[in-house]
Amino acid sequence: xxxxxxxxxxxxxxxxxxxxxxxxxxxxxxxxxxxxxxxxxxxxxxxxxxxxxxxxxxxxxxxxxxxxxxxxxxxxxxxxxxxxxxxxxxxxxxxxxxxxxxxxxxxxxxxxxx
Amino acid sequence: xxxxxxxxxxxxxxxxxxxxxxxxxxxxxxxxxxxxxxxxxxxxxxxxxxxxxxxxxxxxxxxxxxxxxxxxxxxxxxxxxxxxxxxxxxxxxxxxxxxxxxxxxxxxxxxxxxxxxxxxxxxxxxxxxxxxxxxxxxxxxxxxxxxxxxxxxxxxxxxxxxxxxxxxxxxxxxxxxxxxxxxxxxxxxxxxxxxxxxxxxxxxxxxxxxxxxxxxxxxxxxxxxxxxxxxxxxxxxxxxxxxxxxxxxxxxxxxxxxxxxxxxxxxxxxxxxxxxxxxxxxxxxxxxx
Numbered sequence: 001x002x003x004x005x006x007x008x009x010x011x012x013x014x015x016x017x018x019x020x021x022x023x024x025x026x027x028x029x030x031x032x033x034x035x036x037x038x039x040x041x042x043x044x045x046x047x048x049x050x051x052x053x054x055x056x057x058x059x060x061x062x063x064x065x066x067x068x069x070x071x072x073x074x075x076x077x078x079x080x081x082x083x084x085x086x087x088x089x090x091x092x093x094x095x096x097x098x099x100x101x102x103x104x105x106x107x108x109x110x111x112x113x114x
Numbered sequence: 115x116x117x118x119x120x121x122x123x124x125x126x127x128x129x130x131x132x133x134x135x136x137x138x139x140x141x142x143x144x145x146x147x148x149x150x151x152x153x154x155x156x157x158x159x160x161x162x163x164x165x166x167x168x169x170x171x172x173x174x175x176x177x178x179x180x181x182x183x184x185x186x187x188x189x190x191x192x193x194x195x196x197x198x199x200x201x202x203x204x205x206x207x208x209x210x211x212x213x214x215x216x217x218x219x220x221x222x223x224x225x226x227x228x229x230x231x232x233x234x235x236x237x238x239x240x241x242x243x244x245x246x247x248x249x250x251x252x253x254x255x256x257x258x259x260x261x262x263x264x265x266x267x268x269x270x271x272x273x274x275x276x277x278x279x280x281x282x283x284x285x286x287x288x289x290x291x292x293x294x295x296x297x298x299x300x301x302x303x304x305x306x307x308x309x310x311x312x313x314x315x316x317x318x319x320x321x322x323x324x325x326x327x328x329x330x331x332x333x334x335x336x337x338x339x340x341x342x343x344x345x346x347x348x349x350x351x352x353x354x355x356x357x358x359x360x361x362x363x364x365x366x367x368x369x370x371x372x373x374x375x376x377x378x379x380x381x382x383x384x385x386x387x388x389x390x391x392x393x394x395x396x397x398x399x400x401x402x403x
Contacts, residue, residue, distance in 0.1 A: 002271055002302035009184050024175050028184065030336055035301050035331050082330030083363040092366055102184045102305075108175040 003040040007048045013104050014054060022110035025058045031101035032079065034065035066099025130196060188306055191274035195281070195309025202286035202379045203399065204235070205392045206294060208310035209387050210332065215297030215318040216342040218246045219375040220384070221295060225253045232290040232392055237280050239272040246295065258283040262297060271302035274309055290392050300325070304332040312391055314338040319347060323357040326364045333361060338369040345374040 014026050030036050037063050045059045066079040068087035069092065077087035084094050131314070180218040185191065199206045211217050221236060228234050236257045247259040260280040262269040277294060284292070294310065296303040304313075315336045317325065320343055326333040333339070339361060347354070361368065369387060373380025 002269070002305060005269060005271075005273065005302075006184055009187055012187060013180065013182055013184075017178065022175075027177075033331055033334070035305065082327060082334070084366065085363065092363075104182050104184055106177050106179045106181075106182045109178045110175050 002073055003036060004044040004048070006036065006041065007044040010045070011048050011052070011054065014057075015052075015106055017107055018054070018109060020113050022058050023054060023107050024110070025060055025108040027060045027062065027105040027107070029062045029064055029101045029103040029105045031064045032084065032099040033096075034100065034102055062105070064098050064101045067097045069095035069097050070094050083086075121184055123304045126252050135178050158208065166173045176221060185306070188274045191278055192307040192309040195278055196311075198281065198286065199292070199309060199311070200399070202289070203396070204286050204289045204292050205312075205395045206292045206310045207296050207388065207391070208296060208303070208308055208313045209316065210296045210300075210303045210313065210336075211298060211316035211318075212321060215298070215316045215321065216375045217298070217316050218249055220316055220342065220373075220381075221250055221293060222253060223357055223375050223378060223381050224293070224385060224388070225250070225255045227381050228291070228388065229254055231385070232389055235284050235286070235289040235292045237277060237284065237292060237294040239276065239295055241270070241297060256284055256289075269302075270297055270299045272296050273304050273306045275309040291388055293388075297313060300329040300332045304329075304335040311395060312337040314340060316340045316342050318343045318350045319350060319354070319357075323360060326357070326360040330364045333364045333368070336365065336368050338371065339365075339372065341372045342375055344372050345379065 010026065010028065011070040014023060017023075041061065042059055049055050049057055054069050066082075067076055068079060068084060068086065069076050070089060070091055072091045073086060075086055075088035076097070077085075077094075079099070084096070085092050115259060133251075135169075152174055164331045209217055209221075210341060225234055225236075234255045236250055236255055238250065238257055238259045240246055240259070241262050243261075244259050247257050250257045258280040260272065260276050262272065262276060272294065286292070294308060313336045315338075319341060342355075358370075361370075371380060371387065373384055375381070
């Protein structure tokens with residue numbers, strides 16, 4: 001249950017980026033290899049933003065799959081288990097292309113200050 | 115979807131015309147800040163404007179790219195910790211495990227075993243109580259306790275700021291090695307960089323063979339996996355080979371030590387790894403200077 005701590009971090013960054021303007025929506029990107037429970041994240045977000053100028057601001061979670069590229073055969077595989085194996089040649093010498101994202105991608109911010 | 119625009123002032127944003135908005139339609143408007151919905155433009159074709167102009171007719175929204183990692187602030191503090199550790203010449207290991215895997219017992223053994231070989235300090239993280247810290251106190255290594263219970267009932271992990279708060283109580287410059295005993299938890303501690311040089315975890319053979327698959331983030335994060343309680347193997351149905359295959363599937367490169375913190379078997383190998391970390395770091399430091 002570190003979602004509350006994550007939301008505190010998101011809130012700090014968004015408040016800074018808002019620059020006193022209304023923010024309707026925050027877009028975050030979370031990779032397959034991150035242990036975040038979306039419902040807990042949303043619950044924590046609501047709890048933390050309540051009573052702040054970000055109250056009512058939506059949190060939009062985009063899940064990023066884990067994709068590996070095989071260093072032997074060059075094939076790309078989207079993982080459906082946390083096992084670092086090429087789906088084509090079953091080799092384990094693979095590089096992770098994406099899936100570790102933990103990113104505040106963008107915010108939908110009002111054009112004018114309140 | 116809307117399109118990203120870059121303006122003269124460097125801001126990048128996207129006008130939000132989500133979902134059912136036709137592509138050719140998007141070309142016709144939305145290229146200026148004065149995006150105006152009263153211009154006779156027909157928006158009835160399933161267009162869902164997430165910016166919700168209705169409540170605030172005078173102010174629309176722009177999508178502003180942030181592209182900052184959620185843990186950016188933690189990572190900055192972790193880097194400051196790391197710089198402090200390097201300056202003091204102390205090698206730091208972030209030690210993690212589930213509750214009851216044997217971290218504290220391993221540390222007691224480690225303090226005794228390293229006595230005379232390396233100057234060891236302990237940073238002890240616990241949600242509440244000083245029980246573990248008390249157990250380690252007086253064994254010859256300075257111990258600093260961090261309770262994480264401030265806030266909403268206790269954090270389940272140490273973050274870089276909590277670690278930083280405990281550093282002042284340790285004589286860093288007089289240490290060779292610092293072990294940070296994280297809060298017992300296989301999920302959250304893996305996500306937070308605290309400035310360590312290496313991550314190690316204690317896994318007890320009583321925990322079952324599937325743990326690497328169930329907690330891949332933790333097992334992937336570790337440079338060293340200590341397999342503890344091997345003295346219990348004769349009494350368990352535990353399949354060590356299956357566990358090792360699962361571990362390798364998730365983290366092919368992690369170091370491995372099998373030991374019993376209770377009996378002391380295998381402790382030497384673990385301590386050799388710690389001392390080796392410290393020796394390699396000292397060589398790297400002298401190369402830099």
